[in-house]
Amino acid sequence: MSSEPVPPPPWRRSANKSARPHLSVATIVAAALRVMDAEGLDAVSMRRVAQDLGTGAASLYAHVRNKQELHELILEEVFRGLEVPTPDPRRWQEQLKELIGQTTRIMLARPGTAQISLQTMIPMRPGTLAAMDATLGILRCAGIPDQIADYAADALALYGTAYAYEASLWPSSEAGQAEARRRITEIEEYLSTLPADRFPHLLAMMRRPFHEENGSERFEFALDIFIAGLAKYADPGLTE
Amino acid sequence: MSSEPVPPPPWRRSANKSARPHLSVATIVAAALRVMDAEGLDAVSMRRVAQDLGTGAASLYAHVRNKQELHELILEEVFRGLEVPTPDPRRWQEQLKELIGQTTRIMLARPGTAQISLQTMIPMRPGTLAAMDATLGILRCAGIPDQIADYAADALALYGTAYAYEASLWPSSEAGQAEARRRITEIEEYLSTLPADRFPHLLAMMRRPFHEENGSERFEFALDIFIAGLAKYADPGLTE
DNA sequence: ACCTGAACACCGTTCAAGT
DNA sequence: ACCTGAACACCGTTCAAGT
Numbered sequence: 304m305s306s307e308p309v310p311p312p313p314w315r316r317s318a319n320k321s322a323r324p325h326l327s328v329a330t331i332v333a334a335a336l337r338v339m340d341a342e343g344l345d346a347v348s349m350r351r352v353a354q355d356l357g358t359g360a361a362s363l364y365a366h367v368r369n370k371q372e373l374h375e376l377i378l379e380e381v382f383r384g385l386e387v388p389t390p391d392p393r394r395w396q397e398q399l400k401e402l403i404g405q406t407t408r409i410m411l412a413r414p415g416t417a418q419i420s421l422q423t424m425i426p427m428r429p430g431t432l433a434a435m436d437a438t439l440g441i442l443r444c445a446g447i448p449d450q451i452a453d454y455a456a457d458a459l460a461l462y463g464t465a466y467a468y469e470a471s472l473w474p475s476s477e478a479g480q481a482e483a484r485r486r487i488t489e490i491e492e493y494l495s496t497l498p499a500d501r502f503p504h505l506l507a508m509m510r511r512p513f514h515e516e517n518g519s520e521r522f523e524f525a526l527d528i529f530i531a532g533l534a535k536y537a538d539p540g541l542t543e
Numbered sequence: 544m545s546s547e548p549v550p551p552p553p554w555r556r557s558a559n560k561s562a563r564p565h566l567s568v569a570t571i572v573a574a575a576l577r578v579m580d581a582e583g584l585d586a587v588s589m590r591r592v593a594q595d596l597g598t599g600a601a602s603l604y605a606h607v608r609n610k611q612e613l614h615e616l617i618l619e620e621v622f623r624g625l626e627v628p629t630p631d632p633r634r635w636q637e638q639l640k641e642l643i644g645q646t647t648r649i650m651l652a653r654p655g656t657a658q659i660s661l662q663t664m665i666p667m668r669p670g671t672l673a674a675m676d677a678t679l680g681i682l683r684c685a686g687i688p689d690q691i692a693d694y695a696a697d698a699l700a701l702y703g704t705a706y707a708y709e710a711s712l713w714p715s716s717e718a719g720q721a722e723a724r725r726r727i728t729e730i731e732e733y734l735s736t737l738p739a740d741r742f743p744h745l746l747a748m749m750r751r752p753f754h755e756e757n758g759s760e761r762f763e764f765a766l767d768i769f770i771a772g773l774a775k776y777a778d779p780g781l782t783e
Numbered sequence: 784a785c786c787t788g789a790a791c792a793c794c795g796t797t798c799a800a801g802t
Numbered sequence: 803a804c805c806t807g808a809a810c811a812c813c814g815t816t817c818a819a820g821t
Contacts, residue, residue: 326786349814360814362786370814421661421705424712425723427730432742439744451764453748458765462698465661465705472664483665490667502672504679508693524691525698525769532772566805589795600795602805610795 326356328366332376339377344415347374374419375428381409381416382430387437390444392541396530398441403463403526406434410467414475417467435460446538455533462529466522566596568606572616579617584655587614614659615668621649621656622670627677630684632781636770638681643703643766646674650707654715657707675700686778695773702769706762 334355339347349360349370356362367373385405388398410417426432435456442452474480494506574595579587589600589610596602607613625645628638650657666672675696682692714720734746 348812350812359787359789361788361816364815365785421708422712424709425726425730427726427733432730432734432745436742436745439748443744443747449748449751453751454761454764455768457761458702458768461705461709462702465701465708468661468705469664469701472662486665486667490665490672493667494672502676504683505672505676507683508679508689511689511693521694521697524694528695528698528772529765529769530772531775532768532770535771588793590793599806599808601797601807604796605804 326358326362326366328376330356331363331366331373332380335373335377336380339415340413344374344418347377347415349373371422375423378416378419378423379428379430381413382406382434384409385430385434385437387433388441390441392444392446393543395441395445395537395542396534399438399459399530400523400526402434402437402441403459404522406460407463407467407522410464411470414471417464417471420464421468442533444541446541447533447536451533451536455529459526459529462525463522466525470518566598566602566606568616570596571603571606571613572620575613575617576620579655580653584614584658587617587655589613611662615663618656618659618663619668619670621653622646622668622674624649625670625674625677627673628681630681632684632686633783635681635685635777635782636774639678639699639770640763640766642674642677642681643699644762646700647703647707647762650704651710654711657704657711660704661708682773684781686781687773687776691773691776695769699766699769702765703762706765710758 331352335347335352338351338355342351349363352373353360353363363373367376388402390398410420420431423431426435438456438459439452442455443449447455474483491509494502494509499506571592575587575592578591578595582591589603592613593600593603603613607616628642630638650660660671663671666675678696678699679692682695683689687695714723731749734742734749739746
């Protein structure tokens with residue numbers, strides 16, 4: 304009457320193996336993306352991802368340095384879909400707008416990636432480097448001096464990322480959106496309570512329909528303004 | 544031979560009371576700011592702040608709804624120091640630059656506040672509302688139409704905040720900075736390993752001294768470009 | 784080389800109980 | 803009304819032990 308646990312028969316063992324493939328960076332990133340898409344970036348913890356793979360958190364550390372690296376690998380995976388144009392100096396403004404717009408759309412489509420991008424001080428992987436290289440390419444091709452191109456590419460990437468991050472904070476659930484609208488009403492009531500000269504301009508703005516514009520109007524406007532300001536550094540000989 | 548614990552004598556009790564004043568929103572926020580300045584925003588947890596006040600985390604919930612609200616109260620406290628100008632239409636560009644610069648400097652001086660600001664989707668407290676109202680004031684005073692002023696104020700605040708956030712990621716410890724430099728060298732080596740046509744523009748940029756500019760040059764440049772692009776919406780009759 | 788369970792030192796928030 | 807300890811359901815990361 305031994306009380307030792309019965310070991311599983313060998314065919315069970317191999318069945319398990321084929322049902323859940325070996326851990327690898329690829330399977331881990333895939334699981335992390337699944338978790339992020341379903342439950343948001345906050346849920347992409349080492350423990351939660353490991354759970355999705357039927358193992359413990361410690362097992363992931365053989366393939367990934369830490370959580371920050373796992374998040375960066377998600378960003379890289381998402382940016383693989385980026386399509387970069389061949390620079391045409393006469394169309395630099397449209398190309399720039401389209402490229403920054405595309406990176407922003409990619410991040411908006413996967414809420415969570417904008418936050419990773421913002422947290423990743425130094426981009427170190429091909430996907431994100433490709434986006435930066437392409438932006439620089441368009442600017443330099445238009446004859447914009449390197450120093451200016453460098454600063455402009457940095458500012459454009461930062462603004463696009465911050466815009467996507469802010470947009471991705473907007474709750475996706477019906478309940479969350481109702482709560483957000485409630486908070487906006489709350490502050491409108493608060494503003495109209497105050498003496499009229501406390502925040503006169505916010506008050507004046509409130510009389511226009513609040514937050515009613517088309518989703519990307521804000522973003523496009525800011526981009527247009529910045530590109531207009533940038534245009535004076537382009538070389539008219541190249542851009543006609 | 545009783546084993547009951549001896550109660551503290553009454554004068555000890557009152558000595559304790561004066562040494563650690565009653566909890567209040569003000570004392571909690573002050574403690575939170577102390578923790579943030581000393582150990583960064585990540586350390587500003589309910590438990591850590593409560594510990595600093597000699598109590599348990601649960602006690603804070605009588606004064607503060609949750610951690611997010613505590614963070615917002617830190618932001619509010621920090622923005623109390625903001626000085627807003629009286630708009631002068633002929634100096635709107637300088638005033639705008641100075642105001643956005645000031646908000647950004649405030650956030651840079653207290654690493655952690657930029658992250659809170661970015662996470663606080665809807666600003667709901669006097670300090671942050673004052674900054675937005677002042678920005679709108681300068682723009683409207685220059686004759687910029689309300690819709691444009693709204694978008695521009697939004698973009699300027701977002702860029703300033705994102706810039707401060709990115710800057711605040713830069714490690715403050717000597718060891719952290721060395722590590723960051725090591726990572727930059729790593730990616731430079733990686734780039735020069737690749738075929739020259741993979742990231743040609745990043746490679747070209749690398750030959751210029753990397754990250755060597757004055758701290759706020761990038762920021763000022765982006766602001767100037769945006770304001771230049773904005774200028775065409777100002778009313779020349781007002782701004783001369 | 785790869786994987787594991789257990790442990791360590793943390794989280795935010797709730798709740799019944801006390802004053 | 804305010805405060806408390808304990809509990810619940812989580813974290814990231816390390817490490818000795820297994821295969």
